[in-house]
Amino acid sequence: MTDALHPAAVNLSDIDRTARLLADAAREVILPYFRHSGLASENKLAEGFDPVTEADRAAERAMRAILSEQRPQDAILGEEYGSTPGTSGLTWVLDPIDGTRGFISGTPTWGVLIAVSTEAGPIYGMIDQPYIGERFIGAEDRAVVSGPRGEVLLKTRSTRHLSEAIIFTTFPEVGTSEEGGAFRAVCEHVKLTRYGMDCYAYALLAAGQIDLVIEAGLQPYDIHAPIALVEAAGGIVTDWQGGPAHAGGRAIAAANRDIHQKALDVLRASLG
Missing domain, CATH: 3.30.540.10 (Fructose-1,6-Bisphosphatase, subunit A, domain 1)
Structure with missing residues (x-):
């Protein structure tokens, strides 16, 4: 490099x-x-x-x-x-x-x-x-x-359990029917699900107001700024397999590694 x-x-x-x-x-x-x-x-x-x-x-x-x-x-x-x-x-x-x-x-x-x-x-x-x-x-x-x-x-939250988590996404359908099903599987475990916030959801995550943002069908310009912001505040952003998310597609942003892993496990189990 x-x-x-x-x-x-x-x-x-x-x-x-x-x-x-x-x-x-x-x-x-x-x-x-x-x-x-x-x-x-x-x-x-x-x-x-x-x-x-x-x-x-x-x-x-x-x-x-x-x-x-x-x-x-x-x-x-x-x-x-x-x-x-x-x-x-x-x-x-x-x-x-x-x-x-x-x-x-x-x-x-x-x-x-x-x-x-x-x-x-x-x-x-x-x-x-x-x-x-x-x-x-x-x-x-x-x-x-x-x-x-x-x-x-800004500092992200320390929530450890999905049952205490607040989750956001932009569109109720999330992406494909399979992706939407995986998102809803996570929602079954959380305290509160909210929709329609676009990039402001990531700002709220960085500000310590919520715990998770899960989306699909993203372009690189949708996610680069949120990645840098969330991670600088102490959170983590990956794709749904735990790899880098900056190419777009599926993304999960989480307040900390514990809640990220728990949500990721549900997504993976749902997708098979």
Whole structure:
């Protein structure tokens, strides 16, 4: 592995400074569209519903413009405009509005996702909720949220038993019928199941409010920022087999290794 790819050689201070510029720019672009009665959306899918709005596209363009000035050597992977190559070994992974369904519905559960990753996975992650004014940031072993209460350090919960756990996912069906069945098998063991929070569920996990987020059908730009944030707060994020999750697909985020293993055992047993 070259120095450029090794986290020890990365200037996290400059990454954080740049990420905050990106988030500020995205906030400025997005907020005029939120809860605007004239907002139009397009469906990306021939079957099903995956909306995109001008707010998504404009926010990603604004962030890409800053990166082209501030860090032109880095690669970019964005939901709306795809991949741009780089030479540094670092990739900025951008989802300008994670939770566009919530965005067009007026719920403040969507967020701007900004991550920086090496080939091994994310090393910095931000979940920014412009309307509430909360910004969750995680890197290395430090995670913080800034918002109405100032800046607060984040730490995941120590829940050890599924019977005490709170679990989230975005869609009730989760993914395929098989994946949905596996998720519901975990739900049979927990105290409370909630739906529809998009990236904000991962922020709540990092903040110590909930214990598990289980999802399927994810893209890399959906999960890179949550991985960095949750793990910096003391949690763990893997795929449903316990391996790396940054390629997307199935992901389980947990507050600690004990609750992660218990939920993983149920998923595996259900999938066979």
